[in-house]
Amino acid sequence: MTTGVDVASWQGExxxxxxxxAGVEFAYVKLTEGxxxxxxxxxxxxxxxxxAGLVVGAYHFARPDNGNSPQAEADYFVGEVLRLGAxxxxxxxxxxxxxxxxxxxxGWCTSxxxxxxxxxxxxxxxxxxxxxxxxxxxxxxWANANxxxxxxxxxxxxxxxxxxxxPRVVIHQYTRTGRxxxxxxxxxxxxxxxxxxxxxxSEGDVSYEDAYNAIRDFVFNNRFVxxxxxxxxxxxxxLRQTEKIAAETQAKAVESNAVLGDAYxxxxxxxxxxLVAEMRAVDPKAVAxxxxxxxxxxxxxxxxxxxxxQADAIVDKLAERLGRKPADAPxxxxxxxxxxxxxxxxxxxxxxxxxAAS
Numbered sequence: 001m002t003t004g005v006d007v008a009s010w011q012g013e014x015x016x017x018x019x020x021x022a023g024v025e026f027a028y029v030k031l032t033e034g035x036x037x038x039x040x041x042x043x044x045x046x047x048x049x050x051x052a053g054l055v056v057g058a059y060h061f062a063r064p065d066n067g068n069s070p071q072a073e074a075d076y077f078v079g080e081v082l083r084l085g086a087x088x089x090x091x092x093x094x095x096x097x098x099x100x101x102x103x104x105x106x107g108w109c110t111s112x113x114x115x116x117x118x119x120x121x122x123x124x125x126x127x128x129x130x131x132x133x134x135x136x137x138x139x140x141x142w143a144n145a146n147x148x149x150x151x152x153x154x155x156x157x158x159x160x161x162x163x164x165x166x167p168r169v170v171i172h173q174y175t176r177t178g179r180x181x182x183x184x185x186x187x188x189x190x191x192x193x194x195x196x197x198x199x200x201x202s203e204g205d206v207s208y209e210d211a212y213n214a215i216r217d218f219v220f221n222n223r224f225v226x227x228x229x230x231x232x233x234x235x236x237x238x239l240r241q242t243e244k245i246a247a248e249t250q251a252k253a254v255e256s257n258a259v260l261g262d263a264y265x266x267x268x269x270x271x272x273x274x275l276v277a278e279m280r281a282v283d284p285k286a287v288a289x290x291x292x293x294x295x296x297x298x299x300x301x302x303x304x305x306x307x308x309x310q311a312d313a314i315v316d317k318l319a320e321r322l323g324r325k326p327a328d329a330p331x332x333x334x335x336x337x338x339x340x341x342x343x344x345x346x347x348x349x350x351x352x353x354x355x356a357a358s
Contacts, residue, residue, distance in 0.1 A: 001160055002026060004171070004190040006059070007049075009039050011183055016052035018182030026055040026196055028095060028151075031080040034063035035072050038080065046084055055196050057092025058084065059128065062112065065102040074115035081120065090200055093124035095151060098133065105137040113146050124201055126151050126170070131163035143168050149199070151190070159191040170194050292319045 004026035007014065019027075027049040030039045039045070042058075050056045060077035064070070077094070081087050087094055096112055098105065113125050128151040129138060143150060143166075151171040154162035159174045171190050178189030192199060296315040303311045 002192045002196055004028070004054075004192060005178070005180060005183070006030070006173070006188045006190060007041075007045050007183070009041050010185070011045070011187055012041060013044055014048065014184075015182035016048040016054065019049070019180055020052045020054055020182075022181040024054065024180060026057070026092060026190075026192060028057045028059050028092060028190075029086075030061060030097075031058045031084070031086070032073075032077045033061040034066050035068050035076045042080065043084065046086060055090070055092060055200060056086070057095060057126070058086040059095035059097050059126075061097045061099075062109075063100060064098075064105065064108045065100045067102075070108045070110075070112035071115045074112045074119065078116065078119040087120055087122060092196075092200055093122075093126045093149070094120065095126040095128055097128040098138075099129065101133070101137050106139075106142050109138065110142075110146055113148060123147070124149070126199075128153065128173075130154060134164050140164075140166055140168070159189075160193055170199050289319070295319070 002025040003023055005019070005024055006028035008030035027045075029042060029046045029049065031042045031046075032038055046056055046058065058077075058081055060073065062073060081094055094116060096109060096116070098109055102108075109127065113127070116125055117123060125146075125148050127138075127143070127148045130153040134140075134150070134152070148168070150164070150166070150169040151173065152162040152164050152169050153173040154164070155173075155175055157163065157174060160172055162169060162172045162174075170193055172193060173188055173190045176188045177186045180187055180189075292315060295318060296311070299314055299318075300308065300311045303314075
């Protein structure tokens with residue numbers, strides 16, 4: 001795990017060489033707020049951090065409380081991202097910092113993320129929010145549906161242990177009163193919970209999406225005999241044939257893909273590139289044991305408590321099948337799609353409204 005900071009106008013002009021020398025490896029820089037505020041130090045902060053060897057990213061502080069449309073705020077942010085060249089390989093994904101609630105927060109954020117992807121032509125997006133804000137206004141289901149990664153603010157907890165912790169959490173902001181050589185005064189401190197090359201998507205020629213697809217195909221090309229009707233199916237086919245969840249099939253398939261893919265990618269601390277390279281050599285029994293808890297959770301959620309025995313039997317049978325070497329089985333059906341800084345708002349209203357600590 002690596003240490004990072006996030007900066008805004010409050011941090012002025014850091015000595016980025018000293019910051020890097022203190023062991024800080026990444027930095028997020030505030031570019032914009034709402035549709036009318038620009039961090040006056042954004043250019044020097046972004047370029048200075050990058051020149052000193054830090055991995056850098058840009059974030060936008062959202063102001064839905066001002067009545068701004070998400071598309072207008074996204075366009076305002078994108079203008080500065082493009083001008084600075086603040087997105088692409090080797091850079092942290094663009095980040096939406098949401099701390100102020102107004103109206104349909106989840107809908108507002110969905111539209112912002114969609115507009116950001118449309119304008120930049122890239123998929124990865126990070127959303128910054130506190131644990132309490134996620135619980136009150138967003139959710140892990142929302143994150144899965146929009147395929148974002150979390151930067152979670154939660155203070156007074158050990159670094160790397162935010163209150164909201166799932167495979168989608170990649171950064172934990174654990175204090176806003178940190179001290180670092182090269183920065184005058186307090187600064188937000190962050191811990192990356194995955195390797196930076198994974199967060200930036202710079203894993204050689206293997207993208208996160210490519211690795212995700214490889215893991216999905218490996219899992220779903222293993223087939224088992226359904227206990228419902230005795231037909232041979234993979235787990236996605238089984239879910240599709242379960243009458244009780246017919247209306248939720250696609251959502252559950254996407255959710256199971258996300259859980260299985262992220263859980264396997266995190267297992268053993270291996271990088272995405274190494275996982276893909278070793279995919280065919282891995283011991284199927286080890287894979288089955290690693291995946292079994294998450295498969296069990298998904299199947300029990302789908303079938304409900306009333307069918308616990310059936311769920312356990314399916315999990316055991318699936319684990320047994322997954323533990324075998326993949327055979328020349330018919331091609332399995334595809335399922336689903338791959339899918340800040342406690343903003344120290346320079347505007348007085350933003351500063352009063354934003355409270356990241358849970």
